[in-house]
Amino acid sequence: MGDPKGFLTVGREDWPRRPVEERVHDWQEVYVPGALLPIIGKQADRCMDCGIPFCHQACPLGNLIPEWNDLVARDDWWAAADRLHATNNFPEFTGRLCPAPCESGCVLAINQPAVTIKNVEVAIADRIWDEGWAVPQPPDRLTGKVVAVIGSGPTGLAAAQQLTRAGHTVVVYERDDRIGGLLRYGIPEFKMEKVHLERRLGQMKAEGTKFRTSVTVGRDLTAAELRKRYDAILLATGATAWRGLPLPGRELDGVHQAMEYLPLANKVCEGDLPANPLSAKDRHVVIIGGGDTGADCLGTAVREGAVSVSQLDIYPQPAADRDEQAEPWPVHPKIYRLSAAHEEARDLATAPQADADARLFKASTLRFTGDEQGRVRELHLVEVDAERRPRPDSERALRADLVLLALGFSGPDRSDGLIDALALDLDGRGVLVRDAEFATKVPGVFAAGDAARGQSLIVWAIAEGRAAAASMDRYLTGRTTLPSPIGPTDRPLTA
Known part of the structure; x- marks a missing residue:
């Protein structure tokens, strides 16, 4: 650790928000631009480098939090960026949108305010783009295998990037007119400006990932056509079947x-x-x-x-x-x-x-x-x-x-007919059934993210995408070097 006494001498200080009267008149992110860097080094110093970092267990991505905290405290931002990207494809998303279960698992949080892990993460992520370190990583060679990813939320994008870098030709299908899923149209601009999404999509395109928008798979592209065209398919459509409220007056306009x-x-x-x-x-x-x-x-x-x-x-x-x-x-x-x-x-x-x-x-x-x-x-x-x-x-x-x-979601939307056309099984919660390898009962068809796990956090979505990509790579080539941070039945820490 940079300062062995940092957690004793430095108090927690969060990224300040802009004044309410200012920010409610625009759609920009709520935090004060540039106000994070002056405080983040000392905040990273509060990390105790504890013997058993429970922040690892609290984060499904297995982020190497004490390592990049120490590197930021030492002002080694390039190395911190390398350690952050080792476990997380999109830290600029999670640093803004994740509720930070890692901070709840911080050992310091036993009796003090936790380390500002989320703030350190977003500071590193933004530094990556400011310094031009998010260079495309196209594969050295192609495997000849072609993969379809249905859904362009964080699960689909994480899986697509991993599979593309492994050498597979990946096509991402999205029914909306733009890529991003709920990152695009569900998350308001004041929580995450879409420039962060656009930059990452630009990197993925440069790596070779192909995107197809305004395509409803199941109708515009049938299940039979999909299976004939691709060697493997990932269903990452999310849990977009919203819960209703059947009460008197529900039919009223408004x-x-x-x-x-x-x-x-x-x-x-x-x-x-x-x-x-x-x-x-x-x-x-x-x-x-x-x-x-x-x-x-x-x-x-x-x-x-x-x-x-x-x-x-x-x-x-x-x-x-x-x-x-x-x-x-x-x-x-x-x-x-x-x-x-x-x-x-x-x-x-x-x-x-x-x-x-x-x-x-x-x-x-x-x-x-x-x-x-x-x-x-x-x-x-x-x-x-x-x-x-x-x-x-x-x-x-x-x-x-x-x-x-705003009552949540019950499972994947079946109105496009894809799930029924593939004859996939749903469990009692209404989500897709898959085995220990994220595979459905249909050979070559895999399921990940909220469509199979149920409504969850963005860190779980990205972890699902990374893990499913590893299983798909193994299915396509017989082996894999891709990381698999979680299994399909893993769940958050509970009492």
């Missing part, structure tokens, strides 16, 4: 899925639309669902100029600190966290009736009511107890001109 709303806002930022057809401007917005997608809707609605925004969470408000009995270290705990969007809602008082920031906890929706034209005007809710039973006399109504359902 009640929409979050993933109907967010892509349109992203298309405005891309310059494809002059305005979001579902814009929150001058509307009272209620978001149902307390997760990250709901927070993304919240930040987007604030920037579009909503009159008010509330977010309903059926769970109780989490405690500020870890419950050592229920979720002991090094488990990633469910605690009260203030995202950038919630900080904005709190400071702007977008929902004065909320329990905290814009969130109403222990809130269950009963029904929607509308006006004579069939437009939603109110959302009726009730407070629930820990067993989700309604509390007496707690029903109330919220003004709602736009309701966004």
